[in-house]
Amino acid sequence: MQKKIEEIEKSIDEAVKDVQSSKTLYEIKMRFLGKTGEISSLLKNMRDIPPEERPSFGKLVNALKQRASERLDELEAAIKRVELGKKYFREKIDVTLPGRCTPDGAFHPNTLIRNELISVFAGMGFEIYEGPEIENDYYNFTALNTPADHPARDMQDTFYITEDLLLRTQTSAGQIRVMENKKPPIKILSPGKVYRSDDDATHSPMFSQMEGLVVDKGITLCDLKGMLDEFAKKIFGEGVKTRLRPSYFPFTEPSVEVDVSCFECGGKGCRLCKGTGWIEVLGAGMVNRRVLEGCGVDPDVYTGFAFGMGIERIAMLKYGINNMKLLFESDIRFLKQFKG
Ligand code: PHE
Secondary structure (H helix, E strand, C coil), X not given: CHHHHHHHHHHHHHHHCCCCCHHHHHHHHHHHHCXXXXXXXXXXXXXXXXXXXXXHHHHHHHHHHHHHHHHHHHHHHHHHHHHHHXXXXXXXXXXXXXXXXXXXXCCCHHHHHHHHHHHXXXXXXXXXXXXXXXXXXXXXXXXXXXXXXXXXXXXXXXCECCCCEEECCCCCHHHHHHHHHCCCCEEEEEEEEEECCCCECCECCEEEEEEEEEEECCCCHHHHHHHHHHHHHHHHCCCCCEEEEEEEECCEEEEEEEEEECCCCCCCCCCCCCCCCEEEEEEEEEECHHHHHHCCCCCCCCEEEEEEEEHHHHHHHHHCCCCHHHHCCCCHHHHHHHCC
């Protein structure tokens, strides 16, 4: 029996010789000390041992068990220490290193102007409404007092999708959608993309507009003028004045073209204002009573004004950009200059 015990001790020596991982050590532990391990199995043979030898045999096996488990536990602790050291080394981080910088993006000039306009008009109590870019003929033209054979349709070269569906040529289409759904008082601002078959240094087939619509009892052209003065000062600078020139849009009557005094030369005349001292910035007018009527708003009770401006145009004026294409080319060298 003594021999058997020595054999087991020898094979433990053999097994632990090259162990380096706690996983292998665990397997060794199971092999010898597990419930069905080699040491426990010795006790299974108890029946074959004469009864008087049994107590001393039990003692021997227990002592073996004790020795083996102490030895393997010590070894396990040593291996775990080494493994933990390696893990610490692998996962070491230097918390004093400066962080990696993600380069900052910048807002596109269009976004800057759009946000600036929204903040100016929101300050005057305007709400935002965004209409669909694919419109039907009714909202883009007919309801805006521009029926099928109206010569004003030629003012805007339209991209048609079907006979009735088109890419909206103006955010004015949204005026109708708002008036159909909301009773006055109405005070909305409607930014969005519009499309026209037009392409040169100051025109692009896709561009953005900002539309405004105010409808209530007793709204006059004076209200429009007063609001525009405020808008021009906030966007172009305190000293800037506005003037209205007569114009024509089918959906406003009277219609005006709005100029601001040149913020570059103060009105003396320069390259920006082409020597005139004035710069055209938007179209506007009193909402045509036929448009109000068509939307179920009584023109004898309510009046209103509307205005529409090109966002790219304002951006080009304000930032001195001479070619509209720069706004659509996504050239990082250009866009970087607008970091706020
Ligand atoms: N929709 C007109 C255009 O695109 C601008 C405008 C809007 C004019 C509102 C008057 C009133 O040219």
